[in-house]
Amino acid sequence: MNPDLLALRSSPFGALKALxxxxxxxxxxxxxxxxxxxxxxxxxxxxxxxLKENDHLYGKYPPxxxxxxxxxxxxxxxxxxxDLPTGMIEADxxxxxxxxxxxxxxxxxxxxxxxxxxxxxxxxxxxxxxxxHVYFGATVMAGAEPVMLDTSADTNFFPDLSLLTDDVLNRCxxxxxxxxxxxxxxxxxxxxxxxxxxxxxxHDFTLILDECYTEIYDQEAPTGILEICRDLGxxxxxxxxxxxxxxxxSAAGLRSGFIAGDEKLTKALLTLRQFSGAASPLPVCAAxxxxxNDDNHVALNRTRYKTNMDIAERLLSGRFDFYxxxxxxxxxLNVGDGVEAAKKLWKDAAIxxxxxxxxxxxxxxxxxxxxxxxxxxxxxxxxxMEEALSRLANSL
Ligand SMILES: Cc1ncc(COP(=O)(O)O)c(C=O)c1O
Numbered sequence: 359m360n361p362d363l364l365a366l367r368s369s370p371f372g373a374l375k376a377l378x379x380x381x382x383x384x385x386x387x388x389x390x391x392x393x394x395x396x397x398x399x400x401x402x403x404x405x406x407x408x409l410k411e412n413d414h415l416y417g418k419y420p421p422x423x424x425x426x427x428x429x430x431x432x433x434x435x436x437x438x439x440x441d442l443p444t445g446m447i448e449a450d451x452x453x454x455x456x457x458x459x460x461x462x463x464x465x466x467x468x469x470x471x472x473x474x475x476x477x478x479x480x481x482x483x484x485x486x487x488x489x490x491h492v493y494f495g496a497t498v499m500a501g502a503e504p505v506m507l508d509t510s511a512d513t514n515f516f517p518d519l520s521l522l523t524d525d526v527l528n529r530c531x532x533x534x535x536x537x538x539x540x541x542x543x544x545x546x547x548x549x550x551x552x553x554x555x556x557x558x559x560x561h562d563f564t565l566i567l568d569e570c571y572t573e574i575y576d577q578e579a580p581t582g583i584l585e586i587c588r589d590l591g592x593x594x595x596x597x598x599x600x601x602x603x604x605x606x607x608s609a610a611g612l613r614s615g616f617i618a619g620d621e622k623l624t625k626a627l628l629t630l631r632q633f634s635g636a637a638s639p640l641p642v643c644a645a646x647x648x649x650x651n652d653d654n655h656v657a658l659n660r661t662r663y664k665t666n667m668d669i670a671e672r673l674l675s676g677r678f679d680f681y682x683x684x685x686x687x688x689x690x691l692n693v694g695d696g697v698e699a700a701k702k703l704w705k706d707a708a709i710x711x712x713x714x715x716x717x718x719x720x721x722x723x724x725x726x727x728x729x730x731x732x733x734x735x736x737x738x739x740x741x742x743m744e745e746a747l748s749r750l751a752n753s754l
Contacts (some may be wrong), residue, residue: 362498363673369491370599370716374700381701383708390746391710392735395540395688397608399739402655405609408645415640423630424455424643427681429484430614431647432601438653439572440582446592447584451621454628455646458613459570459600460492463534467597469623469630470532470564481501482526482534482694486517488541488718488728490568493534502531506719508727511679515690520551530563538571538580541717541733542690543683545580552586558596564623570602570615571686573656573661579687584618594619605687606656607649614638616648663687666736666743673747678754692716696732699754703732707749 367373374393383389385478429449436447447453456462467483475481475646480503485493487506497504505526507517516539535554537546551567558565567583570729587594602615617627631637638646667682670689674680678691693699696713703709712735714728734750736743 360499366495366498367491367716368495370712374710374712377697377700377713378704378724381705383704383705387708387749389708389710389747390529390742392746393710393712393733394737395605395657395735396610396737397605397687398737399608399659401607401609401612402649402652404648404652405407405607405612405645408648410740411532411639412641412644416636417643418640420637420640420643422628422637423453424638425640425647428455428643428647428650429453431650432618435650436584437620439579440588442584442588443592446588447594447618452594452618452624454617454624454631455638455643456600456617457636458604458610459568459580459602459615459617461636462600462615463490463566463568464496464499465630465634465636466617466627467493467500467502467532467567469626470566470652471497471500471502472531473501474498475531476529479529481531483527483531484517484522484526486515486535486539488714489534489739490536490540491717503529504719505530506721508721508725509539509542510727514546514550515539516546516550519550519557522557527561530561532564532566533558534566534568536568536571538569538575538683538685540568540571540686541688541712541714541728541731543571543686543688545575545578545684548581548586548589551581551583552590555583555586555590555597563596564620565597567597567599569599571605572601572685573606574660575685576664576667576682577684594621596620596621603646603649607658608659609649612642612645613731614642614649631731646726662740663736665740666738669740669744670747673744673751677751687736689736691732691734692730693732693754694730696729699732703750703753707753709746709749709753744751
């Protein structure tokens with residue numbers, strides 16, 4: 359067995375279980391878990407109808423690149439959402455449908471890690487710290503060196519690109535960025551994304567943009583990396599962007615998303631996926647196409663999250679460095695000591711939250727940028743969020 363695997367923490371949720379499972383919650387209070395980024399409303403009804411209409415297709419092996427209808431729906435959505443010119447992204451050249459972006463984010467590191475880039479040292483993969491845990495596991499299992507880039511409120515919770523050294527950049531195979539960011543809900547602006555892309559070109563690595571929260575925003579639609587590519591002439595070389603129906607359409611259980619970008623890389627990904635057998639069932643492709651073709655249910659979801667953020671603003675403003683996240687559906691609250699706050703909230707208020715420490719890596723000096731924070735998933739209906747955040751505000 360690969361010893362690197364044994365040394366990995368598989369997800370923040372195992373650590374949370376170990377922290378809280380021996381603590382009893384107060385009698386009479388219904389426990390509320392605000393830990394996982396899983397929308398708690400139902401996907402639109404038409405998704406289930408399309409699944410049913412296509413259920414005769416479960417007998418067929420699905421093609422690795424999904425169905426033509428799905429790829430066309432994806433391209434139409436990208437063109438609508440990011441105002442791209444026709445032909446910049448093509449259904450048969452630039453799209454890989456995936457079974458949720460989690461598995462795809464894992465697999466892409468296996469593809470991109472270039473062990474021949476340097477002779478004596480490992481290739482690097484750059485990861486913002488805190489981060490979505492898959493980036494780290496994928497990097498280690500691909501045999502690359504994870505380079506953790508600490509973020510803070512001072513840098514809009516994105517890595518400071520000016521701190522990257524030539525040694526790290528010249529060995530770099532890939533750079534994971536997430537916008538809107540998880541856990542902080544900040545958005546990378548045009549200038550930041552352009553700088554990151556220019557670095558990728560200069561040092562010959564792939565820029566990976568995890569944009570699975572791009573449809574959930576407060577005021578302005580987040581800029582996507584494909585808009586930057588459009589403005590720089592339309593080439594998507596060295597860029598891969600990841601999108602998902604899990605958050606956009608509240609369909610985490612459908613396991614459906616896609617990768618778009620660099621033609622050479624999408625082709626290679628399809629080859630890799632022929633071996634791993636990661637193709638989406640055809641009824642799922644049909645339902646996914648219907649979801650990407652519809653924006654109304656997404657607008658309703660956005661309204662729901664805005665209502666939840668109104669509640670948060672009313673109850674938490676002026677405390678815990680509260681800010682209204684520009685995107686996504688998490689609160690990132692500075693409570694001083696996230697682990698202690700998580701224990702107290704569970705013990706006194708039966709509220710389960712994730713300590714920021716579990717979403718971040720600690721450096722050799724013992725510094726962990728997530729340690730003062732908790733992450734709160736605002737994924738329930740407003741009445742439940744009102745109750746949960748009132749308990750949180752009273753307890754801390
Ligand atoms: C930042 C980020 N990326 C990717 C994913 C994976 O989503 P899915 O596999 O459901 O598409 C998640 C899920 O929580 C996430 O928070």
